Amino acid sequence: MILELDCGNSFIKWRVLQSDGLTAVEGGVVGSDGDLLASLGCAEKFQLKKCRLVSVRTQAETDSLVASLVSVFGVSVVRAVPAREMAGVRNGYEDYERLGLDRWLALLGGFHLASGACLVLDFGTAITADFVGADGGHLGGFICPGMPLMRNQLRTHTRRIRYDDTAAERAHESLAPGRTTVEAVERGCMLMLRGFVLTQLELAREYWGKDFVVFLTGGDADLVSGVVPGARVVPDLVFVGLAMACPLS
Numbered sequence: 001m002i003l004e005l006d007c008g009n010s011f012i013k014w015r016v017l018q019s020d021g022l023t024a025v026e027g028g029v030v031g032s033d034g035d036l037l038a039s040l041g042c043a044e045k046f047q048l049k050k051c052r053l054v055s056v057r058t059q060a061e062t063d064s065l066v067a068s069l070v071s072v073f074g075v076s077v078v079r080a081v082p083a084r085e086m087a088g089v090r091n092g093y094e095d096y097e098r099l100g101l102d103r104w105l106a107l108l109g110g111f112h113l114a115s116g117a118c119l120v121l122d123f124g125t126a127i128t129a130d131f132v133g134a135d136g137g138h139l140g141g142f143i144c145p146g147m148p149l150m151r152n153q154l155r156t157h158t159r160r161i162r163y164d165d166t167a168a169e170r171a172h173e174s175l176a177p178g179r180t181t182v183e184a185v186e187r188g189c190m191l192m193l194r195g196f197v198l199t200q201l202e203l204a205r206e207y208w209g210k211d212f213v214v215f216l217t218g219g220d221a222d223l224v225s226g227v228v229p230g231a232r233v234v235p236d237l238v239f240v241g242l243a244m245a246c247p248l249s
């Protein structure tokens with residue numbers, strides 16, 4: 001079977017495909033290399049032969065994970081690498097190697113699925129927006145802090161903002177002005193998130209009118225799906241691009 005990995009700054013997303021490369025068998029989200037190895041179990045469980053991965057972690061971290069995968073499962077590993085152009089999409093960065101590889105794969109996947117102009121919004125540790133025109137030209141994008149970073153910055157840099165995760169979850173029942181600290185912070189950050197999304201949509205409309213597809217991906221995509229009714233929520237968009245960038249012959 002085939003192992004696919006998307007190593008983000010906070011979590012590793014994994015899934016196992018049948019050898020046909022089409023049918024997903026199992027998948028998950030884990031917080032560390034150790035948890036990943038535990039989820040994959042012993043070498044007999046999935047009988048992994050090949051692995052393809054994308055990572056936005058450091059070279060050393062990624063090398064170490066690859067070494068573990070090779071030693072435990074004996075898989076051959078292919079890593080996504082930067083490209084100036086692929087599958088009809090032209091990387092818009094001045095220095096194409098600097099564009100985050102998860103962004104590059106998500107926009108390759110988005111352009112492929114849209115067969116036209118698209119706006120790809122990824123809600124992970126950071127939030128990213130990327131614009132691809134109907135001709136496959138990537139116009140560039142935006143990066144801002146994601147929900148976990150926004151709330152943790154407030155918790156870390158103030159003295160009186162303290163609350164736990166359960167309270168945070170409860171605060172999201174409404175977007176009314178907060179009457180407690182947790183409500184005020186959680187709803188404030190949520191409005192920043194939504195405001196960011198609406199601004200991206202405005203920009204996309206300026207470029208392309210109504211003729212574009214919006215993709216939402218990343219672990220926190222559900223937080224904003226209500227703001228963009230026509231958007232396509234595609235949690236595995238990075239994996240769509242990964243299959244394109246790393247075909248397994």
Ligand SMILES: Nc1ncnc2c1ncn2[C@@H]1O[C@H](COP(=O)(O)OP(=O)(O)O)[C@@H](O)[C@H]1O
Pocket residue numbers: 007008009010011012029030123124125126147148217218219220
């Ligand atoms: N099963 C899950 N495990 C962990 N985080 C999750 C899960 N489902 C949704 N999330 C949300 O996803 C966010 C992380 O998104 P993700 O795209 O994995 O980030 P990154 O790629 O930067 O590691 C977390 O802030 C969390 O709120």
Ligand SMILES: CC(C)(COP(=O)(O)O)[C@@H](O)C(=O)NCCC(=O)O
Pocket residue numbers: 008009010056098099100101102103123124125126127128143146
């Ligand atoms: C922007 C990112 C931090 C997003 O990472 P994530 O939130 O998915 O973990 C990552 O794509 C990255 O490190 N990019 C390199 C900088 C750039 O894209 O300009």
Ligand SMILES: [K+]
Pocket residue numbers: 008102122124218
């Ligand atoms: K990501």
